[in-house]
Amino acid sequence: MKKAGRNRQLKWSMIKMLAAGWFLPFLLISVMLLFFVLKRMDRQIQNTIMTSADKSIELCELRLKQAIESSKEASYQPTLKEGYARYLQDGDDVKLGRAASNFIIQHYRVNTDFNLTYLYFIHDPENACMTYQDYYDAKVFTEYALEEVMELSRDLDTAIAFVNIRGRMYMVRNIVDSNFEPFAVLTMELNVEDMFGGLRAIWGFKEGDVFIDGIPVFQVYEQDPCLALEGESDMKEPLYYNRGKEAYVYRRLDSGWHKTAYTVTLDETVIAGETVVIKYLLVMLVVFMIPLIVVVFYFFHQSVNKPIEALRDAYKEIEKEHYGFHVETDIRHEEFAELDEAFNSMSDKLQYQFEKIYLEELALRDANIMALQSQINPHFLNNTLEIINWEARMAENYKISAMIEALSTMMEATMNRGRQQLIPLSEEMSYADAYLYIISRRFGEKLEVSKEIDENCLQVMVPRLIIQPIIENAVEHGMNFAGKGKIHIRISKKEDRLLIEVMNNGKLTEKDMEKIVHLLGEKDMKEIRSASLGIRNVNKRLKLLYGDECGLTIKSDKNGHTVSTIIVKIDNAGEQ
Numbered sequence: 001m002k003k004a005g006r007n008r009q010l011k012w013s014m015i016k017m018l019a020a021g022w023f024l025p026f027l028l029i030s031v032m033l034l035f036f037v038l039k040r041m042d043r044q045i046q047n048t049i050m051t052s053a054d055k056s057i058e059l060c061e062l063r064l065k066q067a068i069e070s071s072k073e074a075s076y077q078p079t080l081k082e083g084y085a086r087y088l089q090d091g092d093d094v095k096l097g098r099a100a101s102n103f104i105i106q107h108y109r110v111n112t113d114f115n116l117t118y119l120y121f122i123h124d125p126e127n128a129c130m131t132y133q134d135y136y137d138a139k140v141f142t143e144y145a146l147e148e149v150m151e152l153s154r155d156l157d158t159a160i161a162f163v164n165i166r167g168r169m170y171m172v173r174n175i176v177d178s179n180f181e182p183f184a185v186l187t188m189e190l191n192v193e194d195m196f197g198g199l200r201a202i203w204g205f206k207e208g209d210v211f212i213d214g215i216p217v218f219q220v221y222e223q224d225p226c227l228a229l230e231g232e233s234d235m236k237e238p239l240y241y242n243r244g245k246e247a248y249v250y251r252r253l254d255s256g257w258h259k260t261a262y263t264v265t266l267d268e269t270v271i272a273g274e275t276v277v278i279k280y281l282l283v284m285l286v287v288f289m290i291p292l293i294v295v296v297f298y299f300f301h302q303s304v305n306k307p308i309e310a311l312r313d314a315y316k317e318i319e320k321e322h323y324g325f326h327v328e329t330d331i332r333h334e335e336f337a338e339l340d341e342a343f344n345s346m347s348d349k350l351q352y353q354f355e356k357i358y359l360e361e362l363a364l365r366d367a368n369i370m371a372l373q374s375q376i377n378p379h380f381l382n383n384t385l386e387i388i389n390w391e392a393r394m395a396e397n398y399k400i401s402a403m404i405e406a407l408s409t410m411m412e413a414t415m416n417r418g419r420q421q422l423i424p425l426s427e428e429m430s431y432a433d434a435y436l437y438i439i440s441r442r443f444g445e446k447l448e449v450s451k452e453i454d455e456n457c458l459q460v461m462v463p464r465l466i467i468q469p470i471i472e473n474a475v476e477h478g479m480n481f482a483g484k485g486k487i488h489i490r491i492s493k494k495e496d497r498l499l500i501e502v503m504n505n506g507k508l509t510e511k512d513m514e515k516i517v518h519l520l521g522e523k524d525m526k527e528i529r530s531a532s533l534g535i536r537n538v539n540k541r542l543k544l545l546y547g548d549e550c551g552l553t554i555k556s557d558k559n560g561h562t563v564s565t566i567i568v569k570i571d572n573a574g575e576q
Contacts, residue, residue: 025288046240049266052203053238053249057262059198060210061253064260067113067171067190068160074119074175074186079103081175084121084183093127100184101129108188115168116141116189119175122182125150137168137189145170145187153185160257162212169217192217199264202249208264224261238262307340318347421545422461425491425498429453432467432489439475447479452490460498462568463541469534470502470552470564477512477562478504493570497550500566508556516554535564542568 074080083099086092100119108117109131116137120128132138145165149172152161158180160173169190174182192210196217199208209220216222238251247266253259317325325347327340436449471487478485486505491498508516519536539552546569554564 042242046242048203049247049249050238050240052201053240053251053262053264056198056201057238057251057253060196060262061260063113063195063198064190064212065255067188067195068258070108070111070113071160071171071173071186071188073107074103074184075173077103077107080119080184081177084177093124096121097127097129104129105131112194113191114188115191116187118146118187119184121184133191140166140168141170141187141189149185149187153182157182162215162258164215164217164219167219169212169215190217199262202264202266204247204266204268204270206265206267208262211261211263213258221263224263318350421463423464424458425460425462426458428462428464428467429458431465432471435468435471436487439472443475443479443485445484447475447485447487449487450489452488454492457491457493457498460493460568460570462498463545466538466542466566466568467500467502469538470500470566473535474502474504474506474562474564477506479506496570498568498570500568502564502566503557504562506562507560508554508562520552520554538566542566 080100080103083096083103087096100121104117104119108114111117115134116130116132118128118130118138118141120126130138145163145168148163148165149170152163152172153174156172156174158174158176160171163170163172169192171188171190173186175184175186176182196210199205199210202208207220208218210217211224214224216224235250235252238249241248241250245268247268249264249266250262252261326344440447440449467489471489474487475485478487486503488503490501490503493499520539535552535554542551550567550569552564552566554562557563
C-alpha cells in the first residue's frame with residue numbers, strides 16, 4: 001500500500017476540479033450574457049405577446065361570428081315561417097309547438113356555442129320550446145332573464161341584441177314573417193367560457209374581458225377601457241401597453257353590425273421571469289458544460305467509482321463465505337487507501353474467527369452427539385433380561401433364540417463400533433423392529449403394532465437410534481391404561497423433509513403436555529426417567545445436526561391419540 005502522505009485528499013481534488021471546470025466559466029458566461037441581451041428583452045417579449053394575442057382574438061371573433069350566423073338560420077330556414085303560416089290557417093298550437101321544438105333541437109341542441117336556446121311565439125309566450133346543456137341554465141333564464149328579454153325584444157325589430165343578466169350573456173333576435181312582422185323571439189345563451197376561452201392562450205394571460213356593444217361578457221371590468229383610447233374604432237392589430245407594474249393588451253373591432261373590444265391584463269411576474277437572457281444563458285451553459293461533464297465524470301469514475309466497485313465486489317465475495325478475500329486496486333487517495341486496508345484486515349480477522357469458531361463448533365457438536373448416544377437405558381436391559389429369563393423357564397428354545405437375536409441387534413446399535421453418525425433408514429428400522437419383537441413378547445396380544453412405510457424412504461440417511469426411544473415412550477404411554485395398546489408407525493417424504501410418525505392410542509393430559517414442553521425445551525431437568533431422557537436426547541440430537549427447523553414434536557390428533565413426529569432434513573447427496 002502507498003504511504004498516506006503521498007496520497008492527495010479527495011475533497012481538495014474535488015474542490016479544485018469544480019472551481020476550474022465549472023464555477024469560473026459559468027460566472028464569466030453569465031456576466032457576458034446579461035450585459036449584451038438585456039436591451040433586447042422588452043422587444044422580444046412584446047412580439048411574443050402581440051402574436052399570441054392576435055391569433056387568440058381572431059379565433060374568439062370567429063367563434064362569435066359563427067354563433068351570430070347560427071342564430072340567423074331560424075330566419076333563413078322556412079321551417080318556422082311555414083309552421084306559423086299554417087297556424088294562422090288552422091290555429092293548431094300543438095302542431096306549431098311541435099314544429100318549432102323539432103327545429104330548435106335539430107339545429108341547436110349539439111351546438112357547443114350555446115348553453116341554452118329558447119324560442120317563444122309573441123302571440124302566445126307560454127307556447128315556448130327550448131334546448132339546453134344543463135337544466136340549471138334553463139331555470140336561471142326562465143326565473144331571472146325571460147321577462148327582461150321579452151321587454152328588450154319589443155323594440156328590437158330585425159336587429160340582434162346582447163344583454164348580460166346575472167353574469168350570463170344572452171343573444172336576442174326577432175323572427176319575422178314575409179312582411180317583416182315579428183312573430184317569435186329567439187334567445188341564445190352564449191357559452192362564453194368555450195367561445196372566449198382562447199384568450200387564455202395569450203402569453204402571460206392573467207385576466208381579461210370581452211365587450212360586445214359595450215356590454216361586458218365576464219364582468220371583470222365595469223366599462224370598456226378601450227373607449228379611452230384615441231384613434232379609429234377598428235384596430236387592425238392589438239395594442240400593447242407596459243406601465244411598469246402592469247401590462248395590458250387591447251383590441252377593438254367593428255363588424256358594421258356589432259362592436260367588440262378585447263381587454264387582457266398580463267401577469268407581470270411571468271413576463272419578467274421569461275427572458276431571452278435565460279434562454280441564451282442556458283444554451284451556452286449547455287455547450288460549455290459538455291466538456292465539464294466529461295471531465296468530472298471521468299474524475300469521479302477513476303477516483304470514486306472504481307474503488308467503490310472494488311469494495312462492492314469484495315463484500316459480495318465475503319457474502320459467499322470467501323473469507324480472507326483482499327481488495328486490490330490502484331489507490332490514488334488517502335481515504336480509499338485506508339478503507340481498503342481496513343477492509344482487508346477485517347477480511348483476515350473474519351477468516352480466522354470463522355475457522356476457529358467452526359472447528360470449535362464441530363468439536364462441541366460431535367462431543368454432544370457422542371455423549372447423547374452413550375446414554376443407554378439400563379432399565380430396559382434389565383427388563384429384557386428378566387423377560388428372557390422368564391421365557392427360558394416357561395417356553396421352548398425357539399423363542400429364547402429369537403429374543404436373544406433381537407437383543408443382540410439392539411446391543412449392536414447402542415455400541416456403534418463404527419462410530420457412524422448417520423445410517424440408512426432401513427438399518428434404523430431393523431433396530432426398532434428388534435425392540436418391537438422383544439416388547440411384543442412381554443405384552444403379547446395386549447399390544448398391536450402396524451406400519452405404513454414409503455419404500456422410497458428406506459435409503460434416506462438418518463441419525464442412529466432416533467426411532468427406538470420414541471417407540472419405547474409410545475409403548476409405555478399407550479400401555480399405561482386398562483385395555484389394548486396400539487402402535488402405528490408411518491414414514492413418508494414431504495418436499496425435503498422425512499416425516500417419521502409414531503402414534504399410540506394413549507391420551508395426553510394437561511400434565512403430560514406440561515411435561516412434554518419441559519422435556520423438549522432448552523432448559524435442563526434434574527430428574528428425568530430413562531424413557532423421557534430418550535425422547536429429550538432424540539430432539540437435541542436432531543436440532544444439533546439439522547437446526548431448529550427439525551426435531552421432535554408430540555401432540556394429540558383429531559381422535560385424541562398421541563402422535564410423536566420426527567422431522568429429518570433429507571440430504572439428497574447423502575441418499576444411496
